[in-house]
Amino acid sequence: MIRTAIIDDEPEAVEVLKRHASKLSKLSVQASFCIAEEALAYLSINPVDLLFLDINMPGYTGLELMRQLPYRPKVIFTTAYEQYALDGYEFEALDYLLKPISFEAFRRSFSRAEKALTTTAYASPVSEISFFVKDGKKTIKITYKDLRYIKACGNYVELHGENNRVITRTSISNLLQKLPDGRFVRIHNSYAINLDHINSIEDNHVTINEVRLPIGERYRNAFWELICYQMF
Known part of the structure; x- marks a missing residue:
């Protein structure tokens, strides 16, 4: 479909x-x-x-x-x-x-x-559970469920897991096309997050693994609509 x-x-x-x-x-x-x-x-x-x-x-x-x-x-x-x-x-x-x-x-x-x-x-088949990226000379496997958030850094992005960080040359926009729909969302020009790993939301920031990430004004309404839809 x-x-x-x-x-x-x-x-x-x-x-x-x-x-x-x-x-x-x-x-x-x-x-x-x-x-x-x-x-x-x-x-x-x-x-x-x-x-x-x-x-x-x-x-x-x-x-x-x-x-x-x-x-x-x-x-x-x-x-x-x-x-x-x-x-x-x-x-x-x-x-x-x-x-x-x-x-x-x-x-x-x-x-x-x-x-x-x-x-x-x-x-370009996409695995349901993981994908691969280049980090320098290494090719590294990234598991979707372990990926906490993504940070844009110029022509590169940082992929943050629970205890590791991988840097690869791409954009957040391109990377989001590899990720499962509905779980990874962009909250800022510089950040996209895995909704499954949000610890809390306060003052237009989300906290993931004790890291506070800003929710940009451009993405704020759409983000809150999604969160409110999932609230009990």
Whole structure:
């Protein structure tokens, strides 16, 4: 099943895309939004495989929203203006759907996305329990359940376990794509955490292994929505 979100400032356009998606058994609409800022808050902690994303929106444009995401999903841009299509090359857009969008055009775009996502999954299988990173000359196995938090350090990240630290050349955004959905979330431009290892939350900081990590303003609302959802 391919998880998708639909983002368009026109409610009618959202409804059209949702109707089209409901006819495809392999496509699951996780959420839909008419306000880009709300979409960004949700997507920052609820990764999807594919976005149907309007380019020309008030506030954040579709392109600006993509630049803000902490990971890079596949994207099909939707637009009423043909001249915007070239702008999406930065994100390797799979397709551009020109409004009004017919079901047949939608189906063709989804087939392209399904093929791209299947190819990616086949080429880069991810273990359910661990992954490997380079630390200097060493290749080190990282177990998901032991990873406490991740810290950005320029062109590198520090992966902090209970009693160890591994440094590797990548970004938090790239690394989050290797990690299980829903357990690892970004809380700051410089930090992502494993929710299973939070000891406490106080004064917009989380404590993990006696280390206090800040919750950045950009990520705060989405983080608290997730925490409140899990509270008894």
